[in-house]
Amino acid sequence: MQISLSPRRVTSALPLLLPGLALAAAIALVARSAASASEVGWLSPMILAVLLGMGLNRALGAPAWAQPGLALAMRPLLRLGVMLLGLQLSLAQLGALGLSGLLVVALCLAATFVFTLAFGRLLGVDPALTELIAAGTSICGASAVVAANTVTRAREEDVAYAISIVTLFGTVAMLVFPMLQRVIELSPAGYGLWIGASVHEVAQVVAAGFQGGSDAGEFATISKLARVMLLAPVVLVLGRLALRRRGAGSDTPVPAVPWFVAGFIALMLVNSLVAIPEQAAQATRAATSFLLTAALAAVGMQTDLAKLVSRGGRPLLLGFAAFLFIGTLALGLAAIAV
Template sequence: MPSNLSDSATEQRSAVPATSTPPAPAGKADLLPGLALCAVGALLAMGIGRLLPTVSPLLIAIVGGAVMANLVKLPARLRPGLTFSSKRLLRVGIALLGLQLMFSDILGLGWGVIAVVVAIVVLGIAGTMYAGKLLGLSWTQRVLIACGFSICGAAAVAAADGVVNAKEEELLTAVALVVIFGTLMIPTVPLLASLFGLSNLDAGMWAGGSIHEVAQVVAAGTAIGGGALAVATVVKLARVLMLAPVMAYLSLHTRRTSGASSADVKRPPLVPLFTVAFLGCVALRSTGLLPDAFLDVAKLVQTALLTAAMFALGSSVHVSVIRGVGPRPFVLAALSTVWVATIALVGVLIVG
């Protein structure tokens, strides 16, 4: 993993207060109002997603939660359930995402494509971290944007936040940027692929290697047509698989730089539990023993959990907060999008 992730131990420690006392855990009754709201939001988003199959329910949920939060002042009693959904439910959903992957599908891409996928993630993160440093952004903000744009969108942003403990406005900004720039990529990649004269399969590989969210990749692959969707999805899921080693690396880095001599600093585990669960789900799916009916139900549950989590994240997005972060995160998001897409295109041209 690139050394750019290790710019400043002091900067990393500043993101994790050493003397703060963690709040008392919320009781089950305290969680219910917020959980109920997230359940309603997820059901609405998934229902709209069925009517508009080219639009991800996760993106609908993020936008819906943000619209609600900016139009209505949410009661304080909703916050414990919303926080639980945006953290705990999200991690369970990420773990279940592993049931969509099989090691054989990834290996079936060939070692050339696998090398391209690794290059996209590693160089994408390294380049984004370096550009963000030049722009003067915090280490944690750079990490969130780098992971979201190089791996798998909002899920990667939230997963990275669970390891590096970024500020709330940094998390929400990174999620909003994934939605904005990933959505813009849906029509852009098919259009540019046509202008560049790429075959449908090469265009699908480029879409899977460059677009942020899985659902956004599916939308672009569908627009390209001619078998592009299948290869786009598998290449994207190969990038999702990179979530595990990147989170493990971030966890180790955070442990090293969070003040090992201070007993007051809560350090993350060597390997996050949801990362282990994610890999376990991939291994379980790869056995071929799980029936299709079970996988269908698991996918529905995973989508519901991630949609509820994204609704909770969206409910914390306030226009005033996004406006207050200034233009630099948007500049980094644009640079990262172009950088990752360029790496993916060069890789496609080499192995295609």
């Protein structure tokens, strides 16, 4: 179901949209409260929102009265949230990483993305699901999965599966990599670069990075933000792949530059050139997080667990292989570069 963001159409459809939007917002609020109350610092509200939505769908089903609002949350509002991520990034962060660090991050991302696509094809995993796993592993976990799906347009079950996989192996990396550091003994900068270039979620990077000390944690965070900045070009590549897969005769072509990608880049440049007041920046970060969390709540509400299980074990094997690939490659390059 496609929903236009035209003000006139949204206003006229508001009575139909409000119930579903309220449901997604309620799930998002519960997820945020649960994440805040949890002592597990890396537990993301977005991940909890997907799980809560899937649980409600399993218990009660997706009510018809909520469908228009859920569709709005899953598509236009999700794109808006991705666009607003640009205000959390700046070119100065890239400069702080240095040329060698940037090369490591870019090489790990590109190589992991290509490897995951190729191995997914070899395993016979659905191309759209493969692309979601590739984006989530190589860039920034759940946020990258939902951003990639704006152009791949995979099934809700595939989105939930991809988020589950990248969350699982990102958590494994967060727990295991700090233990390996005790044996490998990289420098703080090398350890931070390894973590930032390989661990999936931003929260997981912070949790693992600061286990190596404050210097390692800061370098890991900067490295991770550099990966997030590459979200826009990866979405453009996925858009081209999706357009090719649908064929030239498709009646729903992917635009050359989706509006939210252009907005993401523009806002990143604004944040690089203009000093945004801290109060406004905090409000924007909160709004962005809530939009993405509500969108993922809607994804969960539209996900059938039976269909999710029917995807089988091959996507899980793909996620595991991608996790091993990026972790090993990032470790080798970080040891050389720093």
